[in-house]
Amino acid sequence: MSTFAEPSSREDLDRFWERQQAYWHLFFALVWITALFVTVADDHGPRGLWPEVGCMVGVGLAYVLLGWRGLLEPDQARARAYLLIVWTLVILTQWLNPGTETWILYFILYPQLWAMLRTAHAIALTIVVTVGVGVLRLAQSTREPEELAAIGVGAAMSLTLSLALGLFISAIIREANARAVTIDQLCAAQEQLAAAERDRGVLAERERLSREIHDTLAQGFTSVLTLARAANAALGRGDALTAAARLDLIERTAVDNLSEARLMVAELTPGHLESRSLIEALGRLCATVRSESGLDVRLQVEGEPSSLGGAGEVVLFRAAQEALANVRKHAAATRAEVTVAYAQDVGLTVTDNGHGFDPTTVSGGFGLDGMRARAGALDGAVAVDASPGQGTRVSVTLPVNRPVESSGKSR
Numbered sequence: 001m002s003t004f005a006e007p008s009s010r011e012d013l014d015r016f017w018e019r020q021q022a023y024w025h026l027f028f029a030l031v032w033i034t035a036l037f038v039t040v041a042d043d044h045g046p047r048g049l050w051p052e053v054g055c056m057v058g059v060g061l062a063y064v065l066l067g068w069r070g071l072l073e074p075d076q077a078r079a080r081a082y083l084l085i086v087w088t089l090v091i092l093t094q095w096l097n098p099g100t101e102t103w104i105l106y107f108i109l110y111p112q113l114w115a116m117l118r119t120a121h122a123i124a125l126t127i128v129v130t131v132g133v134g135v136l137r138l139a140q141s142t143r144e145p146e147e148l149a150a151i152g153v154g155a156a157m158s159l160t161l162s163l164a165l166g167l168f169i170s171a172i173i174r175e176a177n178a179r180a181v182t183i184d185q186l187c188a189a190q191e192q193l194a195a196a197e198r199d200r201g202v203l204a205e206r207e208r209l210s211r212e213i214h215d216t217l218a219q220g221f222t223s224v225l226t227l228a229r230a231a232n233a234a235l236g237r238g239d240a241l242t243a244a245a246r247l248d249l250i251e252r253t254a255v256d257n258l259s260e261a262r263l264m265v266a267e268l269t270p271g272h273l274e275s276r277s278l279i280e281a282l283g284r285l286c287a288t289v290r291s292e293s294g295l296d297v298r299l300q301v302e303g304e305p306s307s308l309g310g311a312g313e314v315v316l317f318r319a320a321q322e323a324l325a326n327v328r329k330h331a332a333a334t335r336a337e338v339t340v341a342y343a344q345d346v347g348l349t350v351t352d353n354g355h356g357f358d359p360t361t362v363s364g365g366f367g368l369d370g371m372r373a374r375a376g377a378l379d380g381a382v383a384v385d386a387s388p389g390q391g392t393r394v395s396v397t398l399p400v401n402r403p404v405e406s407s408g409k410s411r
Helices: 009-041 049-072 077-096 102-116 119-140 145-237 240-268 278-293 310-331 365-377
Strands: 296-302 335-342 345-352 381-386 392-399
Touching: 009 049, 009 102, 009 145, 049 077, 049 102, 077 102, 077 119, 102 119, 102 145, 119 145, 145 240, 240 278, 278 296, 278 310, 278 335, 310 335, 310 345, 310 365, 310 392, 365 381, 365 392
Parallel strands: 296 335
Antiparallel strands: 335 345, 345 392, 381 392
């Protein structure tokens, strides 16, 4: 089993963002080089070329020193300092040269603004810088109607497009973050449910084992202890024949207990259904019971076998185990038959020629209750047909036309 935990969806999203950093750096470099080239090639303002070039160089240095870290650590001091510096330099360039073409930088500075700040702060700064540039251009204009209209339309378009695009991108990012968190929560819930199912299965198996131990091994050892005391008492009286008979009973009881213990260990051994079909596993179970207990157990198959899925096959196999265990412990039978019938439903039937019982006066017991619970979980049913002196018939029916989840067993 791997010791490395799989990354969460949130971690995957963070790594995806980190991988995009290279593209942000490349885009900034292309836009900045273009703006610098246009500044050098274009007509400079009344204060000369070099102040404008100095502002462009300052924008580049600010990104190298602060900006790239601001993308990695949004809404931090570096990000705020970088945005304050670059927008101040852009507005200063506009003041130096009213005809500047440094608006090219807007293509990268506005997206950076939304990437580095919270939504509310990004909205506020977008409005401030857009209005600030518009007011400065208005102050530098000749107040002619056409020029005023161009400035107003430009500022309105810049503000509208920046806000619309920024809010749209922010909504997408929030949705992606929410989906990642939801996926992680669902995965955590699935793991908790799986752990709860495992714990419930372990608890149920412990209850079954405790009942099996009480009904078989504990009772057998109690019989051995009682017989040993009786043998000692007979020896004390000088009754050797009675003592020998008690010792013979002790031996037979110990042999029976040993057989019970071997069967219980065999049931706990993993692999009854591993790399085997249900029919193969049932055949092995019948052979084990036959060899360990002397009970004549036969397996019959009717119809064409079809796959039930791992969960269904486990239910039928466990039902056969429980039924045969009850036959050995309670029925005083010499013969039992396990029948698997494949039709619209799959039915497993265990019959014996034991002394039977009256179902109206005997409770189902732990084994039958567990059998009904397992079958009911897969929309199946359990029926018990018995009468005194007529043997017992236990039937388990499972539908084959419902999807059954695989339990991970190989076929």
